[in-house]
Amino acid sequence: MTPNINLSAARQWLSEQTSGQTITASVVLGSGLGSLFDSDTTSRDKHDPLNDCDLLFEAPYSQIPGMPISTAPEHAGVFKLIKIGEKHIGVFQGRFHLYEGYSAREASSTAYLSRLLGAQSIVLTNAAGALNADFSPGDVMLVEDHLNFTGHSPLRGENDEAIGLRFPDMSRAYTPALQQLATHTAAQKSISLQTGIYAGVLGPELETSAERRFLRSSGADAVGMSLVIETIAAAHCGLDVLALSAITNSATGGPDQQVDTIEEVLENAAVAGSKMSALLPTIISQLY
């Protein structure tokens, strides 16, 4: 572990604060999606598992010993312990990006800490640009697989065999059963889901149009600056992964490519976020 993070200390402190409560799963909320579990009660139907959701504990990352601090816009940097039905879930409101200057080990804190807290699975949400011209801003993409173009890996350096293998398999990094659960839940709720491959880049600058055309030709449907590092770490430590990307802008790099702004990204993240809000509580309540 990099010296400025100490996830065992973070786990120990959280455990003390929550009477040793373990979690079944965790959720990481990405750009513009931070309020996913604060949704307006009046818009919920009576079967929504959020009606039976309690906030048991919350703490800013800055208060958790050994935890990096999130600096990205719209990333609150708060850990919450919630209870949905009978399930205890950890919510990371804000993640650690490589572009903020964090190492890949730091960026993977959400995954490794989830595992230390007892999680079996992790749900990763994020914002992404659409390389696939059939996608529209406001869509939600179920991530089937990824291409790691960041040039980083959280597994570089010494391997802790107690956490995972030196050469972990990545052939099914996004758990097929969780993809089926998401697809099934979306169909039940008549919410349309795109499906595709996520290309992870370092950022923070957005891609040139030539880079976007290259990423598309490499087989990717969406591009973003997160996800891949956490997924590698999650696969390493044995967590099942479900990832949903909020499509926030068109990033085809074609002749009609528009200039991207953070305002547009956040606005469309909210549109996709309302679809995710409708899906996630049901998905989470069925995680094992």
Ligand code: HPA
């Ligand atoms: N590129 C990279 N990351 C992003 C984008 C994009 O177009 N949109 C949202 N996150």
